[in-house]
Structures are given as structure tokens and as C-alpha cells.
Ligand SMILES: NC(=O)c1ccc[n+]([C@@H]2O[C@H](COP(=O)([O-])OP(=O)(O)OC[C@H]3O[C@@H](n4cnc5c(N)ncnc54)[C@H](O)[C@@H]3O)[C@@H](O)[C@H]2O)c1
């Protein structure tokens with residue numbers, strides 16, 4: 241059995257690749273990072289090292305790599321012959337891998353079992369997004385889409401930026417915790433066998449609980465922490481004002497999750513506390529710059545800050561904690577993050593604050609959150625952010 245995985249980065253090697261290896265697959269990593277693919281092609285194994293707690297080392301073998309930018313035909317051939325395809329490239333990159341997946345599906349024999357495709361990204365409906373890109377590319381022959389079966393997933397494991405040891409550049413340091421939930425319905429009773437993942441009938445509670453607890457709390461720690469002068473996530477959480485701000489935002493999302501999905505309060509409280517303990521793992525050495533990366537994506541309509549804040553406002557609740565995090569996100573200025581530069585450029589532009597609220601957050605005038613977001617943008621501009 242062969243699994244083709246797009247994105248041989250931290251989650252690709254440190255989580256999805258490991259679980260697919262454990263499931264008995266040979267792995268083909270597809271990536272546009274030439275040196276990384278060369279290292280993968282030259283190696284027989286790499287290690288996944290769980291840190292913080294009892295160190296556990298797992299070894300992954302049986303893999304190869306293809307540079308999908310230099311060899312798109314080879315990459316498409318790998319997709320055509322695969323038993324499962326996964327991605328961990330970032331939601332905004334899915335459009336760029338779609339042509340390779342589309343070419344692979346065109347070349348796949350129509351009588352083969354449908355190919356399971358699962359995007360493992362931090363986003364609601366990431367696989368649906370990929371499927372949408374594929375549908376556009378395959379508009380001339382839509383039946384080709386039936387050669388695949390598309391399932392959304394929720395993935396959770398903190399994998400920081402790596403500090404590789406010489407000679408062990410492929411090793412990945414990860415937290416011990418991991419969860420991979422996959423929606424069962426699309427497989428019609430014949431899901432791919434991945435023992436480390438679990439199938440769920442309804443993914444919405446899992447992906448929303450993860451995105452609006454783990455990722456909202458993480459983003460809150462990164463944005464509030466950076467403003468307070470912290471470089472690391474665990475360091476930020478030792479600052480009482482940051483911790484209080486993170487807890488305030490998470491109390492709000494917990495309230496929403498409990499009312500929306502019916503989680504027992506005690507279960508959601510325990511999930512939230514576990515997330516905070518995970519963030520505080522000092523062995524991870526996880527930076528606020530990684531966790532806050534791409535602030536425009538994180539401030540978009542269906543993401544970890546705006547989606548829950550808007551939903552609470554629609555219920556007549558002012559999401560004070562989330563608004564404080566959104567205000568901090570607007571001030572996220574990081575030299576090597578193009579979205580942070582773009583955000584500052586937008587704030588410094590001649591556009592009205594109301595127009596910026598619409599273009600950055602997707603929240604429209606008349607929405608109960610709109611005025612508070614406009615005030616947040618005004619506040620950042622009044623401080624000279626983006627000037
Ligand atoms: N790191 C984490 O803690 C974590 C946890 C859960 C989910 N995620 C999600 O997993 C995804 C990947 O995150 P990551 O931390 O592994 O990032 P990463 O930067 O370590 O890995 C992404 C990889 O994708 C590759 N890539 C970029 N464009 C590509 C293309 N067109 N084709 C093929 N490969 C391409 C990059 O070269 C890189 O190797 C993101 O959606 C992220 O939100 C990350």
C-alpha cells in the first residue's frame with residue numbers, strides 16, 4: 241500500500257507520515273522544497289521524538305520523495321497509483337497542489353477503487369476546499385472526480401519549528417499528544433485502515449472544538465504574548481496578563497462550543513485545561529512567531545478568532561476576550577511573515593476602517609460585531625500601527 245503525502249514539513253513527517261507508516265503504508269512525500277526532498281531521497285529512516293514528559297522515539301522507514309515543482313509528471317503518477325493521498329501544506333497552498341492531484345486522477349484507471357483524499361490542515365472543510373479546486377480543474381470531465389473519495393479531517397499535534405541536529409535533519413520533535421479525526425460518511429463503510437486515527441460520524445464538533453479551543457487559545461497566547469514581549473509560547477503563559485487574556489478568550493469559545501455542540505461543561509473545561517498544559521510544555525520551544533504566523537488567514541471570517549466572536553455577537557454576547565485578541569492580532573508585526581507585512585500595509589493605507597474590517601475579516605456592515613471590529617481597527621491605527 242502506498243500513501244502519497246503533500247508537504248514533508250513538520251506535521252507531514254512528525255504526524256501524518258508517522259501514522260500512515262504505522263498503518264503499513266510505503267510513503268511518498270511530495271514537496272516543493274528541493275533540498276528537503278533530496279534529504280528524504282537520501283535517507284533510509286527518520287525519527288519522531290516526543291518531548292516533554294517521558295521521551296519516546298519512533299522511527300519511520302519505507303519512504304521516498306518527489307519534488308512536485310521540478311517533476312510534476314512524476315508527482316501526478318504517484319497520485320495516480322496511490323492507495324491514499326493526504327496533505328499538510330497549509331490551507332492557502334491547496335490551490336497550488338490541486339493541478340498535480342487533478343493530473344493524477346485523470347491518469348488513474350477508472351476501475352480502481354476510489355482514492356481516499358484527506359487534507360490535514362487547520363481549517364474548517366479543508367478537504368472540501370481542495371475538492372472545489374479540483375472540480376474547477378476537472379470541469380471538462382467531472383466524472384474524474386468520482387475516482388476519489390473526499391473526507392474532511394481534524395488534526396492535532398503541536399510540532400514547533402525544528403532545530404535539526406547535524407546529520408539528523410529529517411528528525412522531528414513533537415509533543416506526545418496527538419489526535420486525527422476523520423469523517424466516516426464519505427467512505428460508505430470502507431474507510432482506509434489507519435489505526436492511529438479515529439473515524440467520526442459528524443466531524444463538526446471535533447474540528448470546531450479543536451480550532452476554537454486549541455488554535456484560538458494558541459493564537460491568543462501568540463498575539464497577546466508578542467505584544468507583552470514574549471518570544472516563546474510557554475514564556476507568554478507565565479505572564480499573568482497574557483494568561484488572563486487567553487483564559488478570557490477561551491471561556492468565550494467554550495461557552496459557544498458547549499451551546500453549539502452540547503459538550504458537557506466539565507468535558508469542555510478539561511479539554512481547555514489540557515490545551516493550556518500542552519502549550520506550556522517548555523521542551524517544545526514553540527515560538528510566538530510560528531503560532532501567530534499568517535495573521536490575515538487567522539483574522540479571516542471562518543477562522544479561530546472571527547468565527548466564534550461573530551457567532552457570540554449574533555447571540556447578543558459581547559466577546560470581550562476575543563476582541564482583545566483580535567486587537568493584538570492587528571498589531572502582529574513580524575519581519576519574515578509576508579501576511580504580517582500585508583496587514584500592516586493595509587492598516588497604513590487610505591482605506592476606511594470600515595472597508596478594512598470587511599476586507600480583512602469578511603464581517604459585513606450591520607453585523608452585530610462590526611462596530612467593535614471597526615473600533616479595533618481604529619484603535620490600532622490611532623496607535624500608529626501600519627503607519
Ligand atoms: N505544526 C503544527 O503544530 C500543526 C498542527 C496541526 C496542523 N497543522 C497544519 O498542518 C499544515 C502544515 O503545517 P506545518 O507546521 O507542517 O508547516 P511546514 O511549513 O512545516 O510544512 C509545510 C510543507 O509544505 C510544503 N509545501 C509548500 N507548498 C507546497 C506545494 N505547492 N506542494 C507541496 N508541498 C508544499 C513546504 O515546503 C513545507 O515543507 C498547516 O495547515 C498547519 O496549520 C500544523
Ligand SMILES: O=P(O)(O)OC[C@@H](O)[C@@H](O)[C@H](O)[C@H](O)CO
Pocket residue numbers: 362395396397398399454455458459530531532533534
Ligand atoms: O498552523 P496554524 O498557523 O494554523 O496555527 C498555528 C498553531 O496554532 C498550530 O500549528 C498548532 O500548533 C496545531 O494546530 C496544534 O494541533
